[in-house]
Amino acid sequence: MHSGWLSVFAFLVVSSLIGFGLLAASRVIRVRSKSDSPLKHRTYECGEEPAGLAWMQFHARYYVVAIFFVLFDVEAVFLFPWAVVLRELGSAAFVAAVLFVVVLMLGWLYALRKEALQWQ
Amino acid sequence: MAVNGNGSGDGRKRLPVVDEGALAYDHPLYDTLLNVPGLSVATTSLDALLNWGLMNSLWIFPMATSCCGIELMAAAASRVDLDRMGTIVRATPRQAEVMVIAGTITVKMAPRVKTLWEQMPEPKWAIAMGSCAISGDFYRNLYAVVPGIDTVLPVDIYIPGCPPNPEALMQGLLRLKEKVALRRAGKLPPHDDRPGMLDVTRPSIARLLDPARDRALDQQQEDSALNASSFDRSDEPEDGEERAPDQLPDAIASTPPAEIEALLRDEFGVTELAPKDGAPVVAADKHVALARRLRGMGYQIFVYVVATHFPEKTGKVVAPERFEVAYALRTVGAGSKLVSWRLKLEPGQEAPSLVGVFAGADWQEREQWDLVGVRFAGHPDLRRLMMPDNWEGHPLRKDYPADKACPPWR
Amino acid sequence: MNPATQSALIHGAVYGTIVCLAVLTSIAMGIWFERKFAGRMQSRIGPTYTGPVGLLQPVADVVKLLQKEDIIPRDADHALFNLAPPLAAIFSLAAAAVVPFSAKVISADLDVGVVYILGVGGLMVVPTFMAGWSSNNKFALLGGMRAIAQSVSYGVPLVLATMVPVVLAGSLSVSGIVDWQATHHWFAVWPILPGLPAFLLFYLAMLAESNRIPFDIPEAESELVAGITTEYTGAKFTLFYMAEYVHTMVGSAVAAALFFGGWDGPFAPGLHWMVLKTLLIFVSVYWVRWSLVRFRSDQLMDLCWKRLTPLGLGLVFLAAAFVQYWPGGAR
C-alpha cells in the first residue's frame, strides 16, 4: 500500500521528465527569430489590434454549476466507501443510501423547477 | 517609385537579386552543437531529420480574402487532399508554417496581413496564390489595392492563375518543399535570369528582400500595422449614449405618390426636379423634417443614402462643383412604395444627418462621408468606415486620382 | 532507504518509463491512424508522402513542431503560460500509473486506484484553464471557461459511471475490479442493465473530459480559433496536442479495465487483450469524432445535468440493488 504510492511518485517523475524533456529538447533545436517586431508578441486577435486585455470581469454564470458540482461530488465521496463495503453491511445500508440520494434528488428537482439548470 | 536591379552595361535592366540565403532566423544552441568536433556525424543526421520533419509537415494558415480561398478549401477536400503531404489547415498563425495568401489584399487589409505574418513563428514561408496576391491583378493600379503581397512580406512561391486550381496549390506546396530543402542546405532556388522583363513585373513599390527596397519602408509598414486601427475615439459615443430614433407612430396606410407630390410641393416648397429620374430636390434645411414626416406616413425603411460628386464643369456647359445626395425610403410590407429625394450641396456645405430619424442612416452616412466626403451635420460618429483610419481624401470624388498611392502600402 | 522503498521506486520508474513510452508511441500511431481513418471517411486518402503509407507523419509533425520558434505574447502571464503545457502532459499521463495493462504490468497497484484516476483526471482542468487564462487572449479565455464548465459538469456523470463497477466488484482498486471480472464476468456483459449503460455513460463523460467531439466546445475551431492553444507555438503546442491524445488513450484504457475485463481474455496473453480493447475504444472515439457535430454549450449542460446525472445515480442504485438482491449477485 505504502509502496504503491512510492511507485506512483516514481511514475510522476518519469512523466514529468517526458513533459519537461520535450521542452528542453525543443530549446536545443528550435530556431530564434532575428526579427524583434512588436507585432510578433502581440496577442492574436485575427490581426487586429487587441481591444484591451482578456483579464477583465465578466459574468461567467458558473455559480450554479459550482454549487451543483460540490453537491454531487460530496455525495460521491460519501457513496464510494459505501460502495466498497455494501456487501458486508447488507440491505440496511442500501436503504439508507437510497434515502440519502432521494433527499438529494429532491433538491435537484427543486432546482429544475426553479429553472436554475437553464443555460441561455 | 523604386529602381530595381543593377543596371548592366548594355542598358538592359536585370532582375533584382533577392537575398534568399539570408534566413530570418538562426539556431543558437544547435549551431554550437554542430561545431563540436566528433559530433559532426550525429548532428548531420540530426540536421537531415530536422529538415525532413520541416519538409513533410507544412501546416497552412489560410489568408483567404477572396475567390482563391474557395480553391484553397477545395485543395483540402477530397479531390486533391492536401493531407496526403501532411498539410493541414490551422486557424491560428501560431501553429502554421505556410501562409497562403489567397485573394486581393487591400490597403486596409495589408496591416492585418503583416501582423498575422509577424505572428507566425519561424521558420515560415509564404505562398502567393493567384494573380491578386502576386501582383494585385488588374486592380494593381487602383488606389485601395496592394500591388502584390510581396511588397509587404517575403513571398516564397508564386502560383499563377485566376484562380489557380487546387492541383496548382498542391504543386506550389511541392515546389515549396523543394525550396525548404534547398534553403536548409544554404542553396538558392534556381533563378532564371531573363533580362528585359522587369518593366512588366515591377510593382509600384519595391518588394521585400529586394536590394532596391528602402529599409525605412519596412519600418513604416510595421508602424502602420502596429497602429492599424488607431483612431480618435474622442468623438465616439459612450456606451448607452447612442441616439435613439425619435418615437413615431407605427405604420399608417401608405400614402399614394400623388399625395406625396402635393406634400412636397406645398409644404416643402419643392420646385426643382432632378434631371433624368425626376426626383424632387429638397432644400437642405427642410430635409430632416421631410424624412420625419415621411416616416410618420409609413415610409419606415431607410433604403439608401448615396452621395455623388460633380466636379466643376467648364466648356460648353458651365457648372460649379457640387455634391448631390440621394435618399430613398420605403414602406413596409407587400406592395411597398418607394420615395426618393435629392439634396444639392455646394462644396463645404453639410447635409443634415438623418440618424435622429432613422438609426440605419448611421453607417450609410459614414460610408458616404468616407468615400465621397459629404459631411453630415449632427452625425454622432462621423469617421472612416471603409477606408483605413489614416486615409487621406475621399476616393469616390471625381477629382481623386484612381492610382493615388497610399504609403506605405502602395 | 530500505529495500522495500527502493524496489517500489524502481518498479514505478521502470514500469512508468515503459508505460509512458508505449502510450506515446501508440498515440503517435493513433494520430496516423486517425488521419487515415478520417481521410477514408471523407473519401480522401490521408497522409501518404511521409514514410511508408504516411506512417511517419506524426513523427514529422513533432520534429517540425519542436524546432518552431517559441513565441510568448507580451501581455501573457509568462510563468503560468510556460507551466501549463508540461502540467497538461504530466496530468494526462499520470492516470496511466494505476491502469493494469496485464496481471503483472502495472506501475502502481493502488488500493484506491479508481479514486486516484478520477482525481488526476479532474486535475486536467487546471492546466487547461491555466493556459486559457495566462494567454491573455479572449479566444483562449473563453475556451478555458468553457473547459471548466464542461469538465466540472461531466465530472459528476464520470464519477457515477465509475461507481457502478466499484459497487459491483466491491473494490476501489482497478486491478481488483479487473480480477473480479476475470473470475466472474465482464461488467459490460453482465449485469447487462447497469453495466452497459454505465459504460456508455462513462464513454460520453470521457469524451467530454478529454474535449472530444461532440463535446469539443472548448476548442471549437469555428468560433474560438484554436481555443486554449490559440497562442501556443511549437513544443508547447505539441505538449497540449499530446496531452489531448494521451488523455483519450488513458481514458480508453480505464474504460477497458473497468467495463471490459481489462487483460482478461482467452487464447492470448493478457497484455494483448488489454491493448486490443484499449485500441478499439480509442478508435471508436475517432469514429465518433469524425461522424458527429459538436453540441452547443447549453445543450451540453442540459445533457449533463438533466439527463446524465440522474441516469448515473439510477445506475448506481441499480447496481447496488443487483448486488443486494440478485441471487448470487453478491458473490
Next chain:
Amino acid sequence: MGYFIDSLKAMATTFRQIFRKPATYEYPEVIRPRAERLRASFALPDDENGELACIACMACEKICPSQIIHIKSEGKRESPVTGKKRQYADTFVLDLTACIGCELCVQVCNSNAIYMVREQEVPGFEREDLVLNLERLRANAKSKTAAWAKGTVLQEMQELPKAEKKPAAEKKPAPEKKPAADATAAPPGDEKPAPEKKPVAEKKETPAPAAPADATPAAAAPAEAAPAAEAKAAAKPDAEAKPDGEAKPKEAEPAKAEGAKSDAAKEASA
C-alpha cells in the same frame, strides 16, 4: 434518445464510406482529366509555314483588361520561308502574374496566333518566373494541349447576322486619315489581317514622297514659311526612318494633303 439513434446512423454512414473508393486523384502522379474549357496559360503557335503566326497587330495588347501583354515589332521584313513581307512580333511578353484568364486576347486575334492552354504554369520562386516571353510561349504551343477554342472560332460564335454586318463592312473602305483605328475593331473574318495592316504601315510612309523628293533639309527652311516648316518637321522623322517609302504612294488623299503642304515648303525653300 432520438439524437443517439441519429448519431448511430451517422456513424454507420461514415463507416460504410471507409470501404468505398476514395475520390482523390493523387495529384503529381495521377492528373485529373482537365476540363475542355480549362484555361490556365498561353501559347503562341506557328502558322502553316512554320514561323510565328503572330503578326504584331497589337489587338491583344490593346484589349487586355489587365494590360499584361507587351509586344514590340521592328517592322515588316521578308519572311525567310515564303519570301513575302510581313510583320513579326519580335518581343512578346505576357505577364501571367496579373492575368485574369478572360481569354479576350484569344477572341480578338484574327490570325489565331494566340490561344490558351489547359496546363498550369509551374509555380515560380520569383514573380519573374511567371512572365512568359516569346520562347516560353512557343514552347507551350509545342508541349501543352490547347484549350477549347481559338480566335476565329470564338469570333464566328459571336458573329452578327449578315444583314447587320453589311453597313459595318461598307464603312471600312472610307478611312479619311486613320485606317489604323479600324485594324483593331475590324469585324471578324471579312478580311485577312495581313492586308489590313498595310495601311498602318503606309500611313507612316505617306509623307515620304513629298518631303525628301527634293532633298530639302529642315535647316534651310526660311522663317517666314512657318506652317510649312512645321509640317515638314512633323514629316521628317518618318521620312528618315523609311527612306524607301516613296515607292508606293497608294493612299491618294492623305498624300495629297501632305503633298500640298510640302509643295508650299518647296516653293519657300526655292
